[in-house]
Amino acid sequence: MSAADLEPLPPPPRNLRMVIEYDGTAYAGWEKQKNGVGIQQLLQGAIRQITGEDTSVNGAGRTDAGVHALGQVASFTLQKRMPAVDLHRALNAVLPDDVAVLALEDVSLYFHARFSATGKIYRYLILNEPVRAPLLARTSHHVRSPLDLDAMRAAARELEGRHDFAAFARDVEPGDETVRTIWAIDVEREGRCVAIYVAGDGFLYNMVRIIAGTLAHVGVGKISSADMPGVLASQKRSSSGPTLPARGLALLRVFYGGRPSARPKDSCREIATP
Amino acid sequence: MSAADLEPLPPPPRNLRMVIEYDGTAYAGWEKQKNGVGIQQLLQGAIRQITGEDTSVNGAGRTDAGVHALGQVASFTLQKRMPAVDLHRALNAVLPDDVAVLALEDVSLYFHARFSATGKIYRYLILNEPVRAPLLARTSHHVRSPLDLDAMRAAARELEGRHDFAAFARDVEPGDETVRTIWAIDVEREGRCVAIYVAGDGFLYNMVRIIAGTLAHVGVGKISSADMPGVLASQKRSSSGPTLPARGLALLRVFYGGRPSARPKDSCREIATP
Numbered sequence: 060m061s062a063a064d065l066e067p068l069p070p071p072p073r074n075l076r077m078v079i080e081y082d083g084t085a086y087a088g089w090e091k092q093k094n095g096v097g098i099q100q101l102l103q104g105a106i107r108q109i110t111g112e113d114t115s116v117n118g119a120g121r122t123d124a125g126v127h128a129l130g131q132v133a134s135f136t137l138q139k140r141m142p143a144v145d146l147h148r149a150l151n152a153v154l155p156d157d158v159a160v161l162a163l164e165d166v167s168l169y170f171h172a173r174f175s176a177t178g179k180i181y182r183y184l185i186l187n188e189p190v191r192a193p194l195l196a197r198t199s200h201h202v203r204s205p206l207d208l209d210a211m212r213a214a215a216r217e218l219e220g221r222h223d224f225a226a227f228a229r230d231v232e233p234g235d236e237t238v239r240t241i242w243a244i245d246v247e248r249e250g251r252c253v254a255i256y257v258a259g260d261g262f263l264y265n266m267v268r269i270i271a272g273t274l275a276h277v278g279v280g281k282i283s284s285a286d287m288p289g290v291l292a293s294q295k296r297s298s299s300g301p302t303l304p305a306r307g308l309a310l311l312r313v314f315y316g317g318r319p320s321a322r323p324k325d326s327c328r329e330i331a332t333p
Numbered sequence: 334m335s336a337a338d339l340e341p342l343p344p345p346p347r348n349l350r351m352v353i354e355y356d357g358t359a360y361a362g363w364e365k366q367k368n369g370v371g372i373q374q375l376l377q378g379a380i381r382q383i384t385g386e387d388t389s390v391n392g393a394g395r396t397d398a399g400v401h402a403l404g405q406v407a408s409f410t411l412q413k414r415m416p417a418v419d420l421h422r423a424l425n426a427v428l429p430d431d432v433a434v435l436a437l438e439d440v441s442l443y444f445h446a447r448f449s450a451t452g453k454i455y456r457y458l459i460l461n462e463p464v465r466a467p468l469l470a471r472t473s474h475h476v477r478s479p480l481d482l483d484a485m486r487a488a489a490r491e492l493e494g495r496h497d498f499a500a501f502a503r504d505v506e507p508g509d510e511t512v513r514t515i516w517a518i519d520v521e522r523e524g525r526c527v528a529i530y531v532a533g534d535g536f537l538y539n540m541v542r543i544i545a546g547t548l549a550h551v552g553v554g555k556i557s558s559a560d561m562p563g564v565l566a567s568q569k570r571s572s573s574g575p576t577l578p579a580r581g582l583a584l585l586r587v588f589y590g591g592r593p594s595a596r597p598k599d600s601c602r603e604i605a606t607p
Contacts, residue, residue: 161464
């Protein structure tokens with residue numbers, strides 16, 4: 060067999076990195092479900108429509124149904140040589156109003172949005188007024204009773220650091236690795252809302268929503284910050300607070316290439332602002 | 334005929350004032366249309382469901398389809414003696430997520446939300462970034478080109494005061510009174526958006542959306558602030574800018590009992606903050 064008999068090798072694929080914003084209200088989550096469209100599926104459909112290629116879009120965080128993103132990151136490979144700036148514009152032209160690609164660029168073939176990620180910041184918004192707010196209904200959870208922010212901050216301090224977060228996760232199976240490091244939890248009054256920012260190297264299933272529910276219980280006086288070490292030590296889901304609804308949660312930012320700062324207790328705001 | 338033959342007079346009705354917030358995306362506007370539900374109709378239905386009474390809910394501003402409100406005011410009369418605090422809670426329990434009554438109280442029978450109003454503040458939100466923002470898609474209009482805020486502010490100064498705003502209104506008929514007083518127009522950078530606040534004693538049809546469209550044209554350099562006196566003087570709709578989409582507009586607040594401040598050029602923010 061001579062060299063001429065060999066099929067020419069296809070050109071190496073390119074690897075692209077995208078930053079995505081979405082209003083998750085209408086979606087089954089990042090991944091599709093039996094009864095709903097996933098953001099991943101929608102993006103793959105848009106890429107196919109423009110390039111004719113079937114590709115797998117890998118997201119950094121598999122957000123649940125109804126969860127939003129202001130800075131989800133995803134990567135995918137492509138054969139087509141279309142400039143990234145043109146593909147970016149074309150994607151936003153075919154995607155619906157509630158999903159947009161904020162940035163798109165060619166990256167090293169070694170980059171993988173999920174496996175290369177070294178941390179994430181999430182925000183949970185609690186509308187904290189006597190009456191619900193229609194213009195914030197899709198993006199916040201309503202708590203009528205006034206929240207004690209100082210108590211919530213004291214509890215947040217207890218959760219920061221490297222801990223076993225089994226008590227703050229859904230569906231933990233025996234043998235699952237449940238130790239994670241929370242870099243910072245900030246609790247801020249923002250207009251009509253209380254915003255809880257949680258930054259860390261990794262998150263268990265429903266972890267941010269359970270942390271938010273636990274801090275909300277602290278905020279209304281049902282439990283105290285002094286209970287937090289015991290809740291962590293229990294490793295029991297039943298000892299932490301409720302899982303707050305998906306609508307209040309948004310994935311703000313994904314980190315790559317190591318922890319963004321050397322200080323042990325940065326505020327999420329400092330981390331989130333590049 | 335003796336006094337005993339007379340029917341007893343019904344008790345005098347009570348008059349109630351409500352402050353309403355709504356996400357107008359799903360509605361035909363304040364008033365119902367052939368093809369859509371109105372906010373007014375929705376409120377009247379909720380009041381009927383709770384009290385059994387048919388009443389007419391009079392709104393201060395007849396917002397168009399897709400326009401939002403953070404402080405719409407409405408009044409209605411009622412026979413039923415239910416405490417306002419209970420009616421308030423019951424209304425919010427039956428209204429959908431995108432409409433809420435923020436406040437409800439008994440007021441003098443002389444109060445009428447529309448005829449007693451002495452002014453209003455509206456806000457128009459322009460998302461001013463290269464890419465559209467899914468989480469702001471329902472509440473803002475997207476302008477890609479960077480807006481020159483100083484130029485917009487200079488143009489806003491020319492529109493403040495008492496003028497004939499015929500050039501800034503839709504469907505003006507000969508003989509219509511088109512003189513209005515704009516108390517203040519503020520142009521502010523707010524996060525990813527440019528917010529235009531317009532406060533005044535009254536507004537013509539589409540007036541705020543046309544003012545916003547004209548200021549946006551100034552912001553991208555299509556016209557200049559020096560053109561504003563000529564646009565006003567022309568009294569022609571064709572000389573002002575485009576009517577921006579309804580989604581960016583929100584009725585923030587309605588005033589009663591005279592102008593909120595004696596100074597001639599208050600900022601809207603000062604006026605809006607009681």
